[in-house]
Amino acid sequence: MASNQLNSLELSQRFNKPLMISSRQMSWNGILVEQCQSPASTYEAELPALSEHWLSLHLGNPTHIIQKRDDRLHESILQEGDNLFIPAGQPSYWCQDKSGITCTPLFICLKPELIQQVAEASDMDSRRFEFIHCFGQQDLQLHQIGMLILAELRSHGMMGKLYVESLTQILVIHLLRHYSTLTRPIASQDSRFTRIQLQQAIDYIHTYLNRDLSLAELASVVNISPTYFASLFKQEMGISPHQYVIRQRVEQAKLMLSKTDLAIADIALQVGFSSQSHLTQQFKRLTGMTPKQVR
Secondary structure, three states: OOOOOEOHHHHHHHHOOOEEEEOOOOOOOOEEEEEEOEOOOOEEEEEOOEOOEEEEEOOEOOEEEEEEEOOEEEEEEEOOOEEEEEOOOOOEEEEEOOOOOOEOOEEEEEOHHHHHHHHHHOOOOOOOOOEOOEEEEEOHHHHHHHHHHHHHHHOOOOOOHHHHHHHHHHHHHHHHHHOEOOOOOOOOOOOOOOHHHHHHHHHHHHHOOOOOOOHHHHHHHHOOOHHHHHHHHHHHHOOOHHHHHHHHHHHHHHHHHHHOOOOHHHHHHHOOOOOHHHHHHHHHHHHOOOHHHHO
16 A cells, blocks of 8 residues: 555545544444534635545435536536545545535445455456446435445444445446446356355354354355355356345244244344344244244
């Protein structure tokens, strides 16, 4: 990492925006997510090149903003759902007019190493494309992904690492498809799990169902990359590793509700849910009933 490049941890400080919530203490792999409060007053910031890819999703009131790139000024009124995307290694200049209103943008910083992992697992040569600087583009699908990540941040990671990693992969693949010089679609994987590898992964899930399992942990069982593992698992099983784990936890809880007298809160923790309310939410979604109704 070049010493003159800005690290994402300094981003909110450079913009002088009060930090509302951050994923810094949550050990999310390759991604930093923060929501800040943008001041109502005029501000101006000239940022050196970022060491990470930076995505800003506009939330809140419409905001007039000026950006300079290629020595030209670009003006825009940012609306809910608009985004700004600055690839790593590119400096930027920002100016917000005094508007008397505040907004609460969501900052998402992605490590280049993560992008490379996803690209290679998707059969792309990471040297054959570059990300494109984007300013004020409306992208509802990207906005929806961002809102799911923000909801998970606000819940303090209630759904677990697998869920965050799945959302992160969806985000990266969306950026690769729509915000890069990539001209061909992401290739589908021709390789498949062997039956032994698939069974090893499933056995591991059942053995450690009470853990906060991660893609990296599951992938290490069969010695392949996390992104590749997620793709092959879904290809073989028809659902993502995260959804498979949730279903197995609900099935185990259903069995314990009928066979034991344990409190529902204790059952929730024993099968790997973060709380009784998380168990109830997923239980009702998959069975149409609450744990209390089943008992």
